[in-house]
Amino acid sequence: MSRLARGAIVAVLLSACTVGSRRAPTAPPAPAIEVTAAAARIAAASERAPAAAWARLAELTDGIGNRITGSTALARALAWATARMRDDGLDNVRLEPVMVPHWVRGKEHATIVHPIERPMALLALGGSVGTHGTLRAPVVTFDDLDALRATTATLAGKIAFVNHRMPSYDETRDDPGYVRGMQARLHAASEAAKRGARAVLVRSVTAVGLRTPHAGALQYDDGVPRIPAAALSLEDAELLARLSRRGSVEVELALGARTLPDAPSANVVGELRGRELPDEIVLLGAHLDSWDVGQGASDDGAGCVAVMEALRLLREAGLAPRRTIRAVLFTGEEYGLAGAKTYHREHTKEHHVAAFETDYGMGAPDAIGVGGGDAGMRAMEPLLPTFARFGIRRFRDHAFGADVEPIVQDGAAAFNLQPDGHHYFDIHHTEADTLDKIRPEDLRQNAAAIALLGYLLADR
Numbered sequence: 494m495s496r497l498a499r500g501a502i503v504a505v506l507l508s509a510c511t512v513g514s515r516r517a518p519t520a521p522p523a524p525a526i527e528v529t530a531a532a533a534r535i536a537a538a539s540e541r542a543p544a545a546a547w548a549r550l551a552e553l554t555d556g557i558g559n560r561i562t563g564s565t566a567l568a569r570a571l572a573w574a575t576a577r578m579r580d581d582g583l584d585n586v587r588l589e590p591v592m593v594p595h596w597v598r599g600k601e602h603a604t605i606v607h608p609i610e611r612p613m614a615l616l617a618l619g620g621s622v623g624t625h626g627t628l629r630a631p632v633v634t635f636d637d638l639d640a641l642r643a644t645t646a647t648l649a650g651k652i653a654f655v656n657h658r659m660p661s662y663d664e665t666r667d668d669p670g671y672v673r674g675m676q677a678r679l680h681a682a683s684e685a686a687k688r689g690a691r692a693v694l695v696r697s698v699t700a701v702g703l704r705t706p707h708a709g710a711l712q713y714d715d716g717v718p719r720i721p722a723a724a725l726s727l728e729d730a731e732l733l734a735r736l737s738r739r740g741s742v743e744v745e746l747a748l749g750a751r752t753l754p755d756a757p758s759a760n761v762v763g764e765l766r767g768r769e770l771p772d773e774i775v776l777l778g779a780h781l782d783s784w785d786v787g788q789g790a791s792d793d794g795a796g797c798v799a800v801m802e803a804l805r806l807l808r809e810a811g812l813a814p815r816r817t818i819r820a821v822l823f824t825g826e827e828y829g830l831a832g833a834k835t836y837h838r839e840h841t842k843e844h845h846v847a848a849f850e851t852d853y854g855m856g857a858p859d860a861i862g863v864g865g866g867d868a869g870m871r872a873m874e875p876l877l878p879t880f881a882r883f884g885i886r887r888f889r890d891h892a893f894g895a896d897v898e899p900i901v902q903d904g905a906a907a908f909n910l911q912p913d914g915h916h917y918f919d920i921h922h923t924e925a926d927t928l929d930k931i932r933p934e935d936l937r938q939n940a941a942a943i944a945l946l947g948y949l950l951a952d953r
């Protein structure tokens with residue numbers, strides 16, 4: 494479906510959002526009495542329990558911890574989320590089974606052994622094979638993935654090192670450079686293996702480091718030998734690059750990573766059943782799995798808690814929407830999108846009118862991303878003063894969520910939460926993704942904004 498068609502859906506969904514709003518969405522905004530009344534009820538419910546969502550996030554992050562697919566922690570988190578949705582009185586709370594990859598890190602270390610001796614901070618990339626013992630080899634450095642692809646030299650017996658630098662954060666750009674950095678992380682191993690390399694090291698995908706390596710998935714090409722791959726902290730990447738410029742460098746690498754058979758997991762689903770159009774669905778999504786470092790607080794525990802809180806607030810506020818609002822906490826987002834694929838396959842016959850995802854951390858409220866181009870933006874614009882109550886400053890003409898993407902491709906209107914992103918990637922996929930980075934008030938306001946968005950999309 495085209496952006497134009499999706500924009501038209503947004504316009505139709507929201508066409509009754511202002512009083513006297515039989516008028517066209519391009520007309521000057523009328524006083525939004527109905528909308529402001531709904532927002533006031535959501536605000537009141539939120540202010541009655543301002544720390545409720547954060548306390549819930551503490552249960553998940555401090556009580557259960559990080560949640561990689563295949564782990565017992567993820568299984569505990571699934572049971573926890575289901576129980577909390579039942580506590581909140583949601584409808585049709587259930588686990589929908591999904592088979593997920595089960596990769597385990599094992600013990601790992603890397604040391605520069607020539608021309609100096611220096612341990613490096615690293616994390617094996619998700620899905621990497623292990624080294625089966627300790628591997629020692631000379632390092633060949635490339636500035637980015639293109640330079641590796643362009644090389645005509647053989648890398649036989651070598652460790653390839655791809656030092657792609659992510660640019661400093663720039664809030665005017667839709668993508669702060671993560672997508673390009675991720676390409677290097679995903680493809681460096683197979684590109685290096687095609688040229689004979691024994692292993693690959695990549696610079697962590699971040700612009701800022703405090704010597705924390707960043708985890709993330711890789712993608713092996715079919716028919717290419719699978720070689721071990723790991724991400725270095727930014728500081729160690731810089732050291733390795735400096736040493737390489739001065740002469741030959743050798744590294745010792747040991748990765749205990751291995752892949753076990755796929756494991757059972759599930760998406761968690763809970764609903765506010767629509768009072769008039771229960772078969773029309775507004776999906777609010779986030780993902781419950783995380784990497785195996787830190788607490789998975791910012792990515793994406795906070796998103797899960799915010800979605801759960803949005804439905805709780807609507808129920809508490811007595812706002813029963815015409816359409817069904819469905820919370821989906823996806824499994825397996827970080828590695829292979831198994832939860833998203835299974836959901837899409839099993840729910841293909843249902844009518845999703847809109848799909849929202851929150852998976853960009855839980856910084857201070859800032860923006861809501863709107864798919865559907867100009868028409869979508871025009872339909873949303875009159876609502877900005879109401880969303881401002883929850884700290885939302887702007888709508889952005891760009892919405893993306895990896896889990897909801899297949900549903901958007903089928904025609905659902907797309908939305909996502911875009912809180913302040915200045916520091917999101919600093920801690921993304923690291924040991925530092927912990928609860929202390931998230932302010933209770935930011936979580937409260939973002940959750941209230943999600944509740945308002947869900948209500949508007951489901952009630953008009």
Ligand SMILES: [Zn+2]
Binds near residue numbers: 780852
């Ligand atoms: Zn995420």
